[in-house]
Amino acid sequence: xxxxxxxxxxxxxxxxxxxxxxxxxxxxxxxxxxxxxxxxxxxxxxxxxxxxxxxxxxxxxxxxxxxxxxxxxxxxxxxxxxxxxxxxxxxxxxxxxxxxxxxxxxxxxxxxxxxxxxxxxxxxxxxxxxxxxxxxxxxxxxxxxxxxxxxxxxxxxxxxxxxxxxxxxxxxxxxxxxxxxxxxxxxxxxxxxxxxxxxxxxxxxxxxxxxxxxxxxxxxxxxxxxxxxxxxxxxxxxxxxxxxxxxxxxxxxxxxxxxxxxxxxxxxxxxxxxxxxxxxxxxxxxxxxxxxxxxxxxxxxxxxxxxxxxxxxxxxxxxxxxxxxxxxxxxxxxxxxx
Amino acid sequence: xxxxxxxxxxxxxxxxxxxxxxxxxxxxxxxxxxxxxxxxxxxxxxxxxxxxxxxxxxxxxxxxxxxxxxxxxxxxxxxxxxxxxxxxxxxxxxxxxxxxxxxxxx
Numbered sequence: 001x002x003x004x005x006x007x008x009x010x011x012x013x014x015x016x017x018x019x020x021x022x023x024x025x026x027x028x029x030x031x032x033x034x035x036x037x038x039x040x041x042x043x044x045x046x047x048x049x050x051x052x053x054x055x056x057x058x059x060x061x062x063x064x065x066x067x068x069x070x071x072x073x074x075x076x077x078x079x080x081x082x083x084x085x086x087x088x089x090x091x092x093x094x095x096x097x098x099x100x101x102x103x104x105x106x107x108x109x110x111x112x113x114x115x116x117x118x119x120x121x122x123x124x125x126x127x128x129x130x131x132x133x134x135x136x137x138x139x140x141x142x143x144x145x146x147x148x149x150x151x152x153x154x155x156x157x158x159x160x161x162x163x164x165x166x167x168x169x170x171x172x173x174x175x176x177x178x179x180x181x182x183x184x185x186x187x188x189x190x191x192x193x194x195x196x197x198x199x200x201x202x203x204x205x206x207x208x209x210x211x212x213x214x215x216x217x218x219x220x221x222x223x224x225x226x227x228x229x230x231x232x233x234x235x236x237x238x239x240x241x242x243x244x245x246x247x248x249x250x251x252x253x254x255x256x257x258x259x260x261x262x263x264x265x266x267x268x269x270x271x272x273x274x275x276x277x278x279x280x281x282x283x284x285x286x287x288x289x290x291x292x293x294x295x296x297x298x299x300x301x302x303x304x305x306x307x308x309x310x311x312x313x314x315x316x317x318x319x320x321x322x323x324x325x326x327x328x329x330x331x332x333x334x335x336x337x338x
Numbered sequence: 339x340x341x342x343x344x345x346x347x348x349x350x351x352x353x354x355x356x357x358x359x360x361x362x363x364x365x366x367x368x369x370x371x372x373x374x375x376x377x378x379x380x381x382x383x384x385x386x387x388x389x390x391x392x393x394x395x396x397x398x399x400x401x402x403x404x405x406x407x408x409x410x411x412x413x414x415x416x417x418x419x420x421x422x423x424x425x426x427x428x429x430x431x432x433x434x435x436x437x438x439x440x441x442x443x444x
Contacts, residue, residue: 041378041383045378045381045383045384046381046383117377117378123412123414123444124444126414126415126442157411158408158411159408159411179411180411180416181407181411183407185407185408185411210415210416228418244411244412245385245411245412247377247384247386247412247444248377248384249444263375263377284379293379
């Protein structure tokens with residue numbers, strides 16, 4: 001059981017700056033994120049797209065913003081738990097007990113949800129029949145490529161993940177690559193390599209086709225793919241891989257007894273607290289009159305939520321507002337003064 | 339104001355006036371029309387505002403910009419007349435536009 005003053009769910013820009021504010025006022029905190037990397041939507045959705053409305057930063061990409069925020073956290077010791085989703089949040093006296101998909105548990109008076117639009121999950125195939133084969137002979141990511149050796153693998157998608165795996169697996173497997181249109185959005189060199197392998201008979205390419213059905217009992221035996229003109233082809237397949245990117249799902253947050261409005265959580269604008277004492281929501285996931293889904297709003301919300309955390313984490317101390325320009329306390333925490 | 343018609347997957351029809359300059363996505367979200375999630379808020383980064391444009395309207399719309407077709411690869415059941423509604427900006431020329439909302443966004 002990990003004990004901490006505050007637990008932040010979500011390692012996007014809002015979660016990172018909230019951590020900065022917590023550490024600055026002398027609280028400790030840990031951060032959990034379902035992605036395998038830090039940065040949230042900035043890294044997953046638009047690492048290379050420039051952002052122009054961060055105050056005092058005329059232009060920066062999602063990746064640069066994330067790196068700058070991490071630099072700003074350098075003076076502090078913050079534990080990140082990546083690749084873990086928070087599954088359960090339960091009240092125990094004055095604390096919240098939090099359990100993650102990775103088997104970690106936390107005891108904390110403060111939980112700050114900085115979850116964007118929820119956790120990122122893979123986009124799935126549309127036919128219902130695909131579900132029963134999931135993680136058996138149908139996958140949305142590759143954990144162990146050796147299982148595909150000598151087998152027929154049907155890979156769906158038109159981006160780098162689909163192309164990279166088609167190229168890699170074509171060495172030892174019979175590969176079908178299926179995509180909904182003729183153009184591929186992967187890197188030019190990767191697309192060219194795939195066409196070479198197609199020419200050499202190493203990859204069977206099917207464009208303008210989409211998944212229509214899967215057949216089999218315990219394991220997949222074959223799949224039906226449907227052309228834009230409605231023609232259906234049956235392909236023998238031992239395994240199916242789908243690479244359609246990630247989608248944001250609210251997930252287990254919906255079960256924590258919070259006031260939800262569509263996919264957002266209602267908060268007050270003093271502490272950014274939800275209807276549950278000690279649970280806050282900041283950034284894109286929170287909602288209040290006038291809410292703007294801007295990164296700068298998330299920074300403000302996190303700063304206020306951090307002050308609210310102080311009261312519950314240090315009930316016998318008084319929080320005193322200080323400036324980083326002048327406060328010896330703050331400068332010590334920032335490592336700027338002995 | 340231009341009128342836009344949204345047909346949901348369970349055969350409900352909403353015809354609403356949408357201000358010039360707003361997107362077809364914003365028209366749906368601001369009027370609580372179900373089935374358009376728009377998770378990323380109009381950034382062409384999530385493909386959850388996917389619609390099927392009525393065939394006769396499809397070619398009258400301004401062409402897709404770079405990136406929209408890439409995002410449509412990730413949409414749920416894309417078809418030849420698929421568009422992202424956050425990329426269709428309402429103008430007087432679009433008065434009468436009709437779109438069908440898919441059964442799911444993800």
